[in-house]
Amino acid sequence: MSSLERREASASPRFSIDFKALGPFMALVVLFVLGTAINDAFLSGGNLSNIFTRAAFIGIIAVGATFVITAGGIDLSVGSMAAFISGAMIVVMNTLVETLGPGLETVLIGIVLSIILGIGAGAVNGLVSTKGKIEAFIVTLGTMGIYRSLVTYMADGGTLSLDFEVRGTYRPVYYGELLGIPVPVLVFLAVAVAGYVLLNMTPFGRKCFAIGSNEQVARYSAIHVDRVKTMTYVIQGLCVSIATIIYVPRLGSASSSTGVLWELEAIAAVIIGGTMLKGGYGRIWGTVVGAIMLTTIGNILNLTDAISNYLNGAVQGLIIIVAVFLQRGDWRRKKSK
């Protein structure tokens, strides 16, 4: 059986660099070089910490989105969900000030509430789409509208502001530092590491890949497809709640315009990072890099006068399209099936 020869031939290690996996990293490096060239201030500690802190919001949400998308789903409701959760947190904390005072308890209860709401909202998205057999796109389009209008209702069309004293207690969650690193960045890192382990090293993560590649095969492999899919939405909800917990002390308010278009930024970060929109393949580190890239683009545009800041969205859009085109890799092959 001389297929042996063939096996041996391919057994020799390949030295080629995996451009597909490294692509987002290289693009980020290019952006950084560009940023430095445009303005020396780009590489200053203050600016970098600014970039990473801002990237943390979208990044944390995008880590959750990586699970949903890898398992073949989509969640359009994350931006509204974040607005709704922050609104609910503010209302509850403001009410608690009267009984518990503006201390740590109030903030902790607010945080716990956020987590419960996040998990609950995720579970709603997951259960309605799996048990109700409705496309996730439709379900989350619906909940997107529901969460958005709930926050508008809570704010009575205006803005909900966090009690000033509570804000003082809560402040370190966004502005604090540990070992010189801003807290949001540390949280982002922790979420990313946890996400990486969960997606790449556990049976759960493997099941997400399987479901995203072919649900039927997953079902025939004794995987509880509905359960795993619902879990990805719960993880997404949890990530949104964590991002919200960091976000509230920064703005100190919530209104109907909070978190608008975050879902698109999160999905963009995931896709730039190399996760496939149609499911079956996901990469947490890619997502992290994607989120940082999106923030960096905005930052660079802030530092230069060459392109108007108002064109931020256009540049981001362009980068997303180019990134996906490069990753698909077909452009290198002459012919494909």
Add this chain to the structure above:
Amino acid sequence: MTDAAVHAVNPGIGGEVRLSGRKICKSFGPAQVLFDVSIDLHAGEVHALLGENGAGKSTLVKILSGYHEPTEGELVLDGKSISFADSEAGEGHGVILIHQELNLAEQLTVEENIFLGREIKRGWFLDKTAMRAEAKKLLEQLQCDVDPRTRIRDLSVSDRQMVEIAKALSKKADILILDEPTAVLTGREVEILFDQIRRLREQGVAILYISHKLDEIKAIADRVTVLRDGRHIVTEPVVDLSKDDMARLMVGRDIKQMFPHRVSDTSAPIVLSVRDLSVPGHVRDASFDLHKGEVLGFAGIVGAGRTALMEAIIGLRERSSGTIERDGKPVRIASLQDAKNSGIAYLTKDRKGSGLLLNMDMRPNLTLLALEKFGRVIVDRKAEEAALEKAIEAFDIRAADSKAKVGDFSGGNQQKLLLAKVMETDPDIVIIDEPTRGIDIGTKSQIYHFIGGLTDRGKSVILLSSEMPEMLGLSDRIAVMAAGRITGILEGNDRNEHEIMRHATGISGQEGVSVHE
């Protein structure tokens, strides 16, 4: 390997040479899968291409029709060297390939699929009436009783294959290549297909036909080319080769014993007992027992409810009634997980649709069903790698590159991997649905002996197969289903083709129910 130099092509049995491949080589990355292969296709002739799984048949025909580019060598069409930019260019020159895998758009209807990309138009609009009429005519030609307005996803695999054939016929091929068209067809459908092939041959079409079924080759082919490990072995008129010759040329050795020698013992304890199981619309009151160490065959025509019955047993389908006992104790199986926990495993007949993750490599595929064995919290990659190495060895999986996507594997190697995946759970009872669909004769024999090995070790097997020799060669007893009912369980001397057909068509045994698939 001096065989590579041999390509003594016999003088044409049919007409002039239409399309030839000359000294074709093909590599995918570091792996070379074709070595200097030459082949001539004559007008008005059926040329059969034979070879083991992974020999490179599909790759060769994909090159001939423009889907792949040869790494070296050239194509010659009507005496002129030609290179097809893509498959459309190939089709433009009249070279039509019916792929081994079905290539239909599941959400579209039969007629939409047949005319996909070549819609009949009237002005700016689609001429639906014309397309429907034409589709109807094509299907009638194939005696295929399918409404052109049905969506593909609602069709059985054999009907899908017939639609694929109708689509190819509608393209008016000069050179028609069929890559294992009959793997999913029933006997009657094969006959219909052969009639069409004969008709086209009469019209002077050059036909290249791939199949692992040597009977078919004998029946339809004029000339045979054998490939082995990517090399051309011989090209001979079919009359000069016996089936044994062909098998030997393909495998490179004699296949002495196709089936394992097994001793059946019907007094062995009952490990699985199914009573009065019904699935609405598919199965009615099915009851049977399975003994330890037994192979119980399930025969019946397509749509008789065999697969539905098995899927109901393992919790993949709702059942309206019925009880299941394992080793004499009642068990509740509501999901595949439950079935797995009671030591029952199921090998699906649809290896691409529900068996393997085609976009992934072997490792995650192998361990998917038995994932908890490799760690409940963290998946142990080392253990997975070790399991993969063992499986490659035990099942003789030949992959050019162990990191390649499973979708690029040849059919036989996919099937072996699927078998390995199912066996990872170490089941006591294995339900095997069509284990050798699209599989070469050498690998078939390997799989048969593997099944024999299972029963020797005290495992029990339920075998669903539409291949009669396989059914008769492996089974101790044969349950026959017709229209959703078990019409008889044949033992001893009753295990013969005649009895099976009598029960399968409902001439003998209980009366069936009407079943809508």
